[in-house]
Amino acid sequence: MKLSYSKLKLALLKEISIFPLVVFRIAFGLLLCFSLFRFMYNGWIEDCYTTPLFHFTYQYFNWVTPFETSIMYFIVSVCGLSALFIGLGFLYRISTIVFFLSFTYLELIEKSWYLNHYYFVSLVAFLLICVPAHRRFSLDSRIKSDLQLNTVPNWTIVILKLQLCCVYFFGGIAKLNSDWLLNAQPLKIWLKARVDLPILGSLFEYDITPYLFSWSGMLYDLIIPFLLWTKKTRPIAYVFVVFFHVITYALFNIGMFPWLMIFGSLIFITKQEWQVINNKLFNFQPSKVIQFKNYKTKGFVIPMIIIFFSFQFLFPFRHHLLTDNVFWTENGFRFSWHVMVMEKNGYTEFTVINNDTNERWVEYPSQTLSTIQKKQMSFQPDMIWQYAQFLKEKYTNKEVTNCSIYVTSKVALNGRFSQTFINPKTDLVSLKSVDEIYNYIVPLKD
Numbered sequence: 001m002k003l004s005y006s007k008l009k010l011a012l013l014k015e016i017s018i019f020p021l022v023v024f025r026i027a028f029g030l031l032l033c034f035s036l037f038r039f040m041y042n043g044w045i046e047d048c049y050t051t052p053l054f055h056f057t058y059q060y061f062n063w064v065t066p067f068e069t070s071i072m073y074f075i076v077s078v079c080g081l082s083a084l085f086i087g088l089g090f091l092y093r094i095s096t097i098v099f100f101l102s103f104t105y106l107e108l109i110e111k112s113w114y115l116n117h118y119y120f121v122s123l124v125a126f127l128l129i130c131v132p133a134h135r136r137f138s139l140d141s142r143i144k145s146d147l148q149l150n151t152v153p154n155w156t157i158v159i160l161k162l163q164l165c166c167v168y169f170f171g172g173i174a175k176l177n178s179d180w181l182l183n184a185q186p187l188k189i190w191l192k193a194r195v196d197l198p199i200l201g202s203l204f205e206y207d208i209t210p211y212l213f214s215w216s217g218m219l220y221d222l223i224i225p226f227l228l229w230t231k232k233t234r235p236i237a238y239v240f241v242v243f244f245h246v247i248t249y250a251l252f253n254i255g256m257f258p259w260l261m262i263f264g265s266l267i268f269i270t271k272q273e274w275q276v277i278n279n280k281l282f283n284f285q286p287s288k289v290i291q292f293k294n295y296k297t298k299g300f301v302i303p304m305i306i307i308f309f310s311f312q313f314l315f316p317f318r319h320h321l322l323t324d325n326v327f328w329t330e331n332g333f334r335f336s337w338h339v340m341v342m343e344k345n346g347y348t349e350f351t352v353i354n355n356d357t358n359e360r361w362v363e364y365p366s367q368t369l370s371t372i373q374k375k376q377m378s379f380q381p382d383m384i385w386q387y388a389q390f391l392k393e394k395y396t397n398k399e400v401t402n403c404s405i406y407v408t409s410k411v412a413l414n415g416r417f418s419q420t421f422i423n424p425k426t427d428l429v430s431l432k433s434v435d436e437i438y439n440y441i442v443p444l445k446d
Contacts, residue, residue: 009302012155015294017271018136021157022089025133027263028124029087032099035256036080045072048110052370054390056111056383059434064108079103086128089138093129100125111383112376116167116339117257123163123312124264131156132295153297155305160267162309165225167261170316170337172221179327179342180218184210185414186343187217194251220244228268235273241265252340328413328444330380346378346411346421350391355402363391379411381422385437388428405429419445 039045049066057064066072079102085095104122107114133156134140135149179185191204191213203209220240227237245258319332326333327342350363365374365387377383388405395403405428409421419442426440 012153012158012302012305013297014154015151016154016157018132018149018152019271019274020267020269021131021133021152021160022137023269023274024160024264024267025089025128026087026137027266028128029083029085031256031259031263032083032103032121033080033087036076036083040073040076040080045069045076047370047372048113049106052110052373053368054373054387055109056373056377056386058108058111059382061108064105066109075102076106079106089134089140092134092138092140096125096129100129110373112370112373114334115255115257116171116337117255117260119335120163120167120260124160127159127163130301131159135295149295152295155297155301156295157267159305159309160264161229163312164261164264164267165229166312166316167337167339168221168225171339171341172218172223173316174336174338174341175214175218175221177327177341179414180214183414184214186341187213189343189415190252197251200251228265231270234268238265238269254340257339323438325444328411329438329441330382331438342414344379344411344413345375345418346409347418348378348384348407348409350388351406351408352391352395352400353404353406354395354400355404356400378409379413379421381437381441382434384409384422385428385431385434392429403429413444416444416446 046069049072050069055065067075079099082095082099082102085091086099100122103118103125107118107122132149132152135147135152141147175181180187187210191210195201195204197204224237224240224244227233227240230237242262245262248254249258316336319326319336321332323329323331326336326338327344348365350365351360352363353360365377368390369377369387377387384407388407391405392403406424406426407422407428408424410418411421412418421442422437423440423442428437431437431440
């Protein structure tokens with residue numbers, strides 16, 4: 001064990017070119033800067049943060065709430081500018097900390113807007129705080145020339161590679177289920193809806209097409225990390241990355257995720273490979289840097305890397321301890337890289353009963369929630385429980401202090417008929433914590 005740790009430490013401390021780290025920093029910063037200012041331009045600050053009367057917060061983070069509209073525009077602007085500064089390598093350490101805190105704050109405000117790549121961005125931003133990605137081709141190194149380095153310890157690049165591989169590998173594992181492989185669901189639904197596309201659309205009319213997409217998608221996710229990591233297969237692997245994500249972007253409305261993976265995968269391309277590309281296409285000659293000293297790695301860094309990625313490798317499997325069908329119950333679904341693996345729709349209405357007067361009435365979520373909040377809440381148990389607590393507080397303020405709240409819920413998963421989701425006899429007010437709601441989910445019937 002001691003010998004293995006010594007070999008691991010030696011491999012992680014090995015000095016390699018800083019160039020892949022610099023390329024990743026520039027691509028990540030500029031892409032996120034564009035994305036955040038696009039977020040403002042499209043009016044999503046109002047849609048996500050300031051217009052809704054109620055927000056679905058994450059467990060243990062119910063204290064994270066939005067400010068008024070002008071302040072939210074300021075926060076998103078600061079987040080976007082800090083991303084730009086990361087790309088430029090200006091005030092790098094401060095910029096990465098500001099970006100990580102502001103982006104994660106924005107992410108935690110509203111659960112219904114959860115996306116895997118938002119989680120990925122927060123993790124990458126945290127890792128960028130820890131690495132010297134500004135020590136070459138940056139404004140910081142221009143201003144203070146003694147910052148410049150030619151090489152960095154291997155761990156500074158390995159941690160970003162591993163984080164990106166988590167997205168792929170666990171995304172592939174999530175596809176190892178009968179719906180995806182044996183029934184080609186949900187791709188059978190999604191591709192049939194895109195038959196109007198030029199060229200490709202006609203292929204989606206064939207029954208075999210969704211099966212080919214399902215199996216190739218699963219194999220791609222499981223194999224591509226190893227192909228990118230291997231020198232001999234890396235060039236063709238990156239071609240696959242570009243092809244796969246461009247097709248994904250064309251077919252599905254999933255925002256910046258494909259571009260994050262395309263540009264993020266640049267971390268695997270070594271300086272020597274960049275030199276070959278440069279000699280063939282650009283013939284750019286960068287100035288040479290004399291490196292007087294190596295970047296010093298603190299003694300606690302390697303143990304912290306082991307702890308961090310042990311968590312990253314184990315946490316996505318937690319749903320096996322929590323539920324027998326994570327796609328139905330969604331207990332442990334978030335933060336586990338379940339990327340585009342199900343099509344789920346639901347309907348909910350809530351019945352409120354005043355136990356003192358026996359008066360009852362129906363609450364429709366559309367009266368309070370935005371379209372995306374209503375849609376996401378309709379098939380996510382924890383959000384159904386949260387909305388019931390909101391209704392309880394609403395009527396307590398109206399002096400209805402003794403009430404019961406029941407939900408009528410129907411959910412359809414991956415092309416199945418709509419089924420009762422939460423036991424309609426369950427008084428949601430009586431459930432003291434969000435974890436209890438999972439005990440009242442009606443089992444899925446195939």
